[in-house]
Amino acid sequence: MLPQTLESHSAMFYSLGRRRWLAGGMALGLAPLLPACSKPVPVMRVGSIVFPGYELMFMARERGLIDSRKVRLIEMLANTDTLRALAAGQLEGAALTLDEMMSARADGVDLRVVMVIDISQGADVVMARRGVTLDNLGGKRIAVEEGAMGAVMLSSLLRAAQLRVEEVKKVAMTLDSSLKVFSTGKVDAIVTAEPWATKLEAQGAQRIFDSSRIPGRITDVLAVRADVLDTQADAIRALVAAHFEARQFFLAQPAQASIHMAARLQTPVEEVPASLRGLQLPDAAENRRLLEKGGNFHRTALELQRVMFEAGLLRKVSQPHELVDTRFLPA
Missing domain, CATH: 3.40.190.10 (Periplasmic binding protein-like II)
Known part of the structure; x- marks a missing residue:
């Protein structure tokens, strides 16, 4: 288009x-x-x-x-x-x-x-529900936008968690729907960015990974x-x-x-x-x-x-x- x-x-x-x-x-x-x-x-x-x-x-x-x-x-x-x-x-x-x-x-x-x-340097972030961490991310539902940026962030997240992509459940989304998707309760973590990250944090979500871990x-x-x-x-x-x-x-x-x-x-x-x-x-x-x-x-x-x-x-x-x-x- x-x-x-x-x-x-x-x-x-x-x-x-x-x-x-x-x-x-x-x-x-x-x-x-x-x-x-x-x-x-x-x-x-x-x-x-x-x-x-x-x-x-x-x-x-x-x-x-x-x-x-x-x-x-x-x-x-x-x-x-x-x-x-x-x-x-x-x-x-x-x-x-x-x-x-x-x-x-x-x-x-x-x-x-x-x-x-x-x-x-932290503007791109993975927000998760309380209790969800890198150590127990296996088997969790992770919402992520299709495309290169989502793939790079998800790949980096899984590498940090020592997981393969087959060990989590990907849920397709668009970034503008970050708040809506997270509020449904149907995902455990979400790959998002500012300004949604700050708004999710205000709703009780916690930051478990961000782009400061993959500098540049x-x-x-x-x-x-x-x-x-x-x-x-x-x-x-x-x-x-x-x-x-x-x-x-x-x-x-x-x-x-x-x-x-x-x-x-x-x-x-x-x-x-x-x-x-x-x-x-x-x-x-x-x-x-x-x-x-x-x-x-x-x-x-x-x-x-x-x-x-x-x-x-x-x-x-x-x-x-x-x-x-x-x-x-x-x-």
């Missing part, structure tokens, strides 16, 4: 998910071109679902930090739609989880990481098609700079920044900072350290690909140097 127009439908209901937090759907049209007297330069279209970690780019747009003649941010219903649009040439870049980028590359879409947006494995990146890295260099550089400027504004004035972010996140202004709980937001310097040859990102990429390959989620493994282009990061 290709995205539908959304920019004029901000009041539509959101279909929420860890990596599918979205309002409605969007248009993939070209942005206005430069005047006829100049050589036409199409705008760079960047797809993104609605998710707290990605929101800094949209907040940058709201604050006038992004030139709409260079970059158009396009909200997507789900990252499956984003990946299809990238493959069809309807998007030049996208905010994706690292595993989603790996899957796209394995399917023939040559993407490069130009920036690490965020790293999950769940990482969000800004990925760009390799075939436009040169032609869209100015746009990429401008978008990356705008993200870092918005990040600084959020850290310095979280209350003011939250006003820009609350409507799209469908979250009360005062709860916006909590929605980013458990997310590390690397600055430009940290991005350079992460993405340098032999850095943490390279090690994480290899380990993640191994996990995905063993889980049958990946058909082809890429070398770390094939994944990254750091020339767009600020000096």
Whole structure:
């Protein structure tokens, strides 16, 4: 399903998910071109679902930090739609989880990481009923969303519990239904994320595993098609700079920044900072350290690909140097 127009439908209901937090759907049209007297330069279209970690780019747009003649941010219903649009040439870049980028590359879409947006350090979590622990998880019913993120979290959980997938009972769900599924009493544990984790905790659920146990494995990146890295260099550089400027504004004035972010996140202004709980937001310097040859990102990429390959989620493994282009990061 290709995205539908959304920019004029901000009041539509959101279909929420860890990596599918979205309002409605969007248009993939070209942005206005430069005047006829100049050589036409199409705008760079960047797809993104609605998710707290990605929101800094949209907040940058709201604050006038992004030139709409260079970059158009396009909200997507789900990252499956984003990946299809990238493959069809309807998007030049996208905010994706690292595993989603790996899957796209394995399917023939040559993407490069130009920036690490965020790293999950507890934002993805397994909540369980009182009395359920890693030691007695065998035979329990575990609700998990289908897809790469759910598979990575479940695989990591079972490895920590020293269990095989056949030794638990998987229950399919979507993340936006986390509270509803848990409240039925028909599952013993649930693979979820913020903000649902905090709400489940308030209802008595306990945290038995989270992404802080698998550092770096769940990482969000800004990925760009390799075939436009040169032609869209100015746009990429401008978008990356705008993200870092918005990040600084959020850290310095979280209350003011939250006003820009609350409507799209469908979250009360005062709860916006909590929605980013458990997310590390690397600055430009940290991005350079992460993405340098032999850095943490390279090690994480290899380990993640191994996990995905063993889980049958990946058909082809890429070398770390094939994944990254750091020339767009600020000096």
